[in-house]
Amino acid sequence: MILKRLLTAPALYAVAGALLAAGLLLAFLYAPTDTSSMGFSQKIFYYHAPIAECALLAFGIAFVAAILYLRSNDPKYDVLGMVAIRLGLLFSLLVMATGMIWGRAAWGVWWAWEPRLTTFLIVCLLYTAYFVLRQTVEEESRRATFAALFAIIAFVDVPITFFATRFMPAGLHPVVFGRGGGMPGSDLLAFFVSMIGMTLLLIAMLRQELAVEHLKEDLYHLKNRIGA
């Protein structure tokens, strides 16, 4: 019961907001300023990377929802997939915007055709096409089936984007963890606090969007029943 109450959207928003504020304070007051060519502009990273991870996570949720829909034909998975992709695109928009600003500050260019940026742009275009597809099919179950198939195919680009910096190290993007680079330990705390905060924000938004979609559905059925 307590856990259920803690997982409500307002509670999640409050915890996410507190963690994001703490992450920002840690990023600016605790984490040292980058001494490489990036300098102070590296501070963008503490929200930029968590937002990117959340965008990919949202697309991952849509991928799982698509598989579950195709297995069960339950419309709730179609709604979950649609909502996850909508939020994934919102987060992607922020990644692109903050990434371009960071690129201009660190590399001197707004855009570079390097592996991570290019694959991320393809992800954005693919998931935008998902909504175009949904608009073109009128019949509900056919629309949900096509959308699920499309979400599965589009997801192929997500791991490519995630691992682009490892598979193709010639790009401009740094590797955050593991072999081939990595962040110093003093930066990790700010990053992880922001990462958890951003993930909770995504979950809160997802829950809220799902509640709205269910309310819309209930209203639609109620209208049909009373002939309004």
Add this chain to the structure above:
Amino acid sequence: MTLAEAVKYVAAAYAIIVIVFVAYSMFSARRISALQRELQVLEEAVDKSAKRLGGE
């Protein structure tokens, strides 16, 4: 790049994030209140017709 220039870029990036999330929450709140209004209208319509049926 000087520190002053870098600060401008960092501020712009964080401002965009805040603006997008605030805009999203405003849009979401408007959508929810519109749905709630619609639900209220429907509930009133249901109540009225229930009363009418009860009176007949």
